[in-house]
Amino acid sequence: MEFVQQVLNGLSLGSVYALIALGYTMVYGIVKLINFAHGDILMIGAFGGFFIMGAFGVSPTTILISFIVSMGVCAIIGIIIEKTCYAPLRNAPRINALITAIGVSYLLENGGRVLPFMGPNPKQFPTFKIQNYNFLGINISQTQIMTIAISILLMALLNYIINYTKIGKAMRATSFDMNAACLMGININRIISFTFALGAALGAAAGILFASSYPQVEPYMGFMPGLKAFVAAVLGGIGSIPGAMLGGFLLGIAETLTKGFISSKLADGVAFGILIIILVVKPTGILGKNEREKV
Amino acid sequence: MAVLEAQNISIVFGGLKAVTNFDLKLEKGELVGLIGPNGAGKTTVFNMLTGVYNPTSGDILFNYSSDDNASKSIVGLKPYQITQLGIARTFQNIRLFKDLTVLDNVRIALHFNVKYNALQAVFRTSAFYREEGRVAGKAKELLEIFHIGEKQNELAKNLPYGEQRKLEIVRALATNPKLLLLDEPAAGMNPQETQDLMKLIKFIKDQFNLTILLIEHDMSLVMGICERIVVLDYGQTIAAGTPAEIRKDPKVIKAYLGEGGEFDA
Amino acid sequence: MKKNRIFNAVVILGASVVVFVILAALQYIGVIDEYNGQLLTLSGIYIVVALSLNLITGFTGQLALGQAGFMSVGAYTTAIAIMKFHVPMLLAILIGGLVAAVFGIIIGFPTLRLRGDYLAIATLGFGEIIRVLMINLGSLTGGAAGLKGIPAFSETENFVLDAVIKFSWVYVFAVITIVIISNLINSSPGRAIISIREDEIAANSMGINIAYYKIFSFTLSAFLAGVGGGLYGIYMGYLNPTMFGFMPSMNIVVIVVLGGLGSITGTVVASVAFTYIQEWLRVFKDLRLVIFGLALILVMIFWPKGLLGNKELSISGFLRKLFKRENNPERTVSQQNGSREGK
Numbered sequence A: 001m002e003f004v005q006q007v008l009n010g011l012s013l014g015s016v017y018a019l020i021a022l023g024y025t026m027v028y029g030i031v032k033l034i035n036f037a038h039g040d041i042l043m044i045g046a047f048g049g050f051f052i053m054g055a056f057g058v059s060p061t062t063i064l065i066s067f068i069v070s071m072g073v074c075a076i077i078g079i080i081i082e083k084t085c086y087a088p089l090r091n092a093p094r095i096n097a098l099i100t101a102i103g104v105s106y107l108l109e110n111g112g113r114v115l116p117f118m119g120p121n122p123k124q125f126p127t128f129k130i131q132n133y134n135f136l137g138i139n140i141s142q143t144q145i146m147t148i149a150i151s152i153l154l155m156a157l158l159n160y161i162i163n164y165t166k167i168g169k170a171m172r173a174t175s176f177d178m179n180a181a182c183l184m185g186i187n188i189n190r191i192i193s194f195t196f197a198l199g200a201a202l203g204a205a206a207g208i209l210f211a212s213s214y215p216q217v218e219p220y221m222g223f224m225p226g227l228k229a230f231v232a233a234v235l236g237g238i239g240s241i242p243g244a245m246l247g248g249f250l251l252g253i254a255e256t257l258t259k260g261f262i263s264s265k266l267a268d269g270v271a272f273g274i275l276i277i278i279l280v281v282k283p284t285g286i287l288g289k290n291e292r293e294k295v
Numbered sequence B: 001m002a003v004l005e006a007q008n009i010s011i012v013f014g015g016l017k018a019v020t021n022f023d024l025k026l027e028k029g030e031l032v033g034l035i036g037p038n039g040a041g042k043t044t045v046f047n048m049l050t051g052v053y054n055p056t057s058g059d060i061l062f063n064y065s066s067d068d069n070a071s072k073s074i075v076g077l078k079p080y081q082i083t084q085l086g087i088a089r090t091f092q093n094i095r096l097f098k099d100l101t102v103l104d105n106v107r108i109a110l111h112f113n114v115k116y117n118a119l120q121a122v123f124r125t126s127a128f129y130r131e132e133g134r135v136a137g138k139a140k141e142l143l144e145i146f147h148i149g150e151k152q153n154e155l156a157k158n159l160p161y162g163e164q165r166k167l168e169i170v171r172a173l174a175t176n177p178k179l180l181l182l183d184e185p186a187a188g189m190n191p192q193e194t195q196d197l198m199k200l201i202k203f204i205k206d207q208f209n210l211t212i213l214l215i216e217h218d219m220s221l222v223m224g225i226c227e228r229i230v231v232l233d234y235g236q237t238i239a240a241g242t243p244a245e246i247r248k249d250p251k252v253i254k255a256y257l258g259e260g261g262e263f264d265a
Numbered sequence C: 001m002k003k004n005r006i007f008n009a010v011v012i013l014g015a016s017v018v019v020f021v022i023l024a025a026l027q028y029i030g031v032i033d034e035y036n037g038q039l040l041t042l043s044g045i046y047i048v049v050a051l052s053l054n055l056i057t058g059f060t061g062q063l064a065l066g067q068a069g070f071m072s073v074g075a076y077t078t079a080i081a082i083m084k085f086h087v088p089m090l091l092a093i094l095i096g097g098l099v100a101a102v103f104g105i106i107i108g109f110p111t112l113r114l115r116g117d118y119l120a121i122a123t124l125g126f127g128e129i130i131r132v133l134m135i136n137l138g139s140l141t142g143g144a145a146g147l148k149g150i151p152a153f154s155e156t157e158n159f160v161l162d163a164v165i166k167f168s169w170v171y172v173f174a175v176i177t178i179v180i181i182s183n184l185i186n187s188s189p190g191r192a193i194i195s196i197r198e199d200e201i202a203a204n205s206m207g208i209n210i211a212y213y214k215i216f217s218f219t220l221s222a223f224l225a226g227v228g229g230g231l232y233g234i235y236m237g238y239l240n241p242t243m244f245g246f247m248p249s250m251n252i253v254v255i256v257v258l259g260g261l262g263s264i265t266g267t268v269v270a271s272v273a274f275t276y277i278q279e280w281l282r283v284f285k286d287l288r289l290v291i292f293g294l295a296l297i298l299v300m301i302f303w304p305k306g307l308l309g310n311k312e313l314s315i316s317g318f319l320r321k322l323f324k325r326e327n328n329p330e331r332t333v334s335q336q337n338g339s340r341e342g343k
Helices: A002-031 A038-056 A060-089 A094-114 A142-164 A166-176 A178-183 A188-213 A223-236 A241-261 A264-281 B042-049 B079-085 B102-109 B118-123 B126-145 B161-174 B191-207 B219-225 B243-248 B250-257 C002-028 C034-059 C067-085 C089-111 C116-136 C159-185 C188-198 C200-205 C210-236 C246-259 C264-302 C315-323 C333-340
Strands: A132-135 A138-141 B002-013 B016-027 B031-035 B057-063 B071-073 B087-089 B179-183 B211-215 B228-233 B236-241
Touching: A002 A038, A002 A138, A002 A142, A002 A166, A002 A188, A002 A223, A002 A241, A038 A060, A038 A094, A038 A188, A038 A223, A060 A094, A060 A188, A060 C264, A094 C116, A094 C246, A094 C264, A138 A142, A142 A166, A142 A188, A142 A241, A166 A178, A166 A188, A178 A188, A188 A223, A223 A241, A223 A264, A223 C116, A241 A264, A264 C089, A264 C116, B002 B042, B002 B211, B016 B042, B016 B211, B016 B228, B016 B236, B031 B042, B031 B191, B031 B219, B042 B179, B042 B211, B079 B087, B079 C200, B087 B161, B102 B126, B102 B161, B102 C188, B118 B126, B118 C159, B118 C188, B126 B161, B126 C188, B161 B179, B161 B191, B191 B211, B191 B219, B219 B243, B228 B243, B228 B250, B236 B243, B236 B250, B243 B250, C002 C034, C002 C159, C034 C067, C034 C159, C034 C188, C034 C210, C034 C246, C034 C264, C067 C089, C067 C116, C067 C210, C067 C246, C089 C116, C089 C210, C116 C246, C159 C188, C159 C210, C159 C264, C188 C200, C188 C210, C200 C210, C246 C264
Parallel strands: B031 B211, B031 B228, B087 B179, B179 B211
Antiparallel strands: A132 A138, B002 B016, B002 B057, B057 B071, B228 B236
């Protein structure tokens, strides 16, 4: 029973990782950039929820509004970051873009610390009074139910956008071969912006969900889940959308199992241990494709 | 005794047979051409001979010393090991160390024969200075043969195209090979440059006592200097013989010019 | 020729002694105050660690994001050797480097198969794993609280002398590191290493044993980072795992990129500049890291190759330009790079 309980907890945590990982993987798939600032989008999203629910109380309506507003705001921030920081470096060496991403991350985190209404100290995140449901000895809270349900809903929505809409088709084409897509008349800049916006919106949703389960917010909160979600993206196969979802769930479950059965201090290490193993055994991840350099 | 003997080698990439049952025997001092339409598997053959790919089946024997009987299988060896045994190559899409100088490009190829190690380099022992002098001298000597000696301090990427091709050959020669594999050495050259290149290839073959296998699309070059020609199509050898024989071979003509509907496949 | 050689060695040795004497004397007589002396010493530690990363990333072309991990191995080993086993300081620092080098080999092998971003991610993961290890090996490393009371470089109670002794230790290691890296890079094994950065497939076809040189470079890099870590631990007097997380690793990457990937002098200049800029920004208190982040973004956009690109500042190159002398055929790689700058 304990095992099933931990797997359930893992699913809930994993669905948050999966949402963040999707942002990483989509951006990597298109511009080949490890967007280290993505975790901080999560923080901004969580603060969005914090302000709205802090001001108007917690009810299904305010939760819905929090999601819509946070996701919208973060999508815009995502586009702004892309246009101002990453776009000028599109043809620069990868390491430059990587360092820029780190710079953006510093800027967002520490910007949050400096802003008077955010500040450096952790703040209580407003949530429903915790209510646990019990099925056959397994506890599940309404926050967990909400987390899993909303994540699955958003992933289904993303799946629809990517596979069944025109812009989704353009995204897939751009990710496959940017130059060819450009020659086919696809507006690359628009697609890249849209991808950042989509990823940031998912990150914002993940932020509210993450903050609801650990009910507090602070400027550095996005760093660790961001890094781990990134591991999840690599685990599933970076660039692969189903891979990011799978990787997120697997990582979440692995982490809660470690916490439950081995040691909570090792939980952070497990994510990176898995990362190394997957990179050595199959560097392209579980669902990634192999590429061979032509000689 | 053959310098190189490829016995029945095949390679499959994820179900696609890139090269099937390829046989090749190169006698010492031969100059052989490997031709065929685009995508026939010529470069793949080179990649198997140099260890970039491992053949799925078959064996490759290489006579690595002056002793005629000292042949051994090179299948499974890494490219650098095969180079050190004495097979050097150039690349179809020039792969120079673009941001390094011409001299450094050649000195890197001389590296595995250098007789001092990193520790001696750090301490700048006399072995270091002696060997550095020797290596620089050897590199310049090779560059002089190709008339690019005065450009030794230029970056490889700043050389004109023809000289980049030459530098690739110099770099391959610097590894002191017995067998030289040239992948489309005349690609992108004008007829005059191609003529010069033909002379050069003949010259280095005699000068360095080489056996040469070359891939080329320029028929004037292939027919002009190759003593023997092997024709590949769809990964299979469809003909082999002297230039005169190849010219008349109906299968070759068909492979190159096609018959109605053939190229739909 | 032989005369030339000895002359070169004397010039380099002489120059480093002169620079040392000037800096140490200025500290001793108080022109460089204690605070600036500390910063110079810290710069020296950054030089050691940043050069170790430049060997991997700048010269071998392998993007590594976990250098602080090697640093922490060296720092903890050195501190434990001194505190628990009473090993003499110099020996303890070298042991720290050697243990870090063992980690370098262990990490080097699995990463042989990885390239580019994947390697970057793997080294990042290794760095984090080492950090988690340090937290969990409580009995040895003091866990999350870390180690306190690491003996200082000297026991003198004279503050000025103490600062000068600290500085001397670090200075010597920094100079040795510079000499090791530059002598290595300007040699045949060094060219083999650079050829891996330029084109791995071509290097392999030119008879270069790629795997060997990658491991070699990882190992030497880890050794130097470990030595830097050992110095850092003694300099700080305490250690804890948060000193070696993701951000410190990134700081080292930032130094190397700011100085120019593949530039030794660039790394040296950037290490000093980075240390000072970080200090100057302290005036802005909480805004410090905001400004730092913004500066990183702007520098990457407007100055993508860093300070020197892959070129070197070189006095002889400068003099040569000044007097427009003929090309000297005995020029080394770095000097060629130096003069290329002028074209």
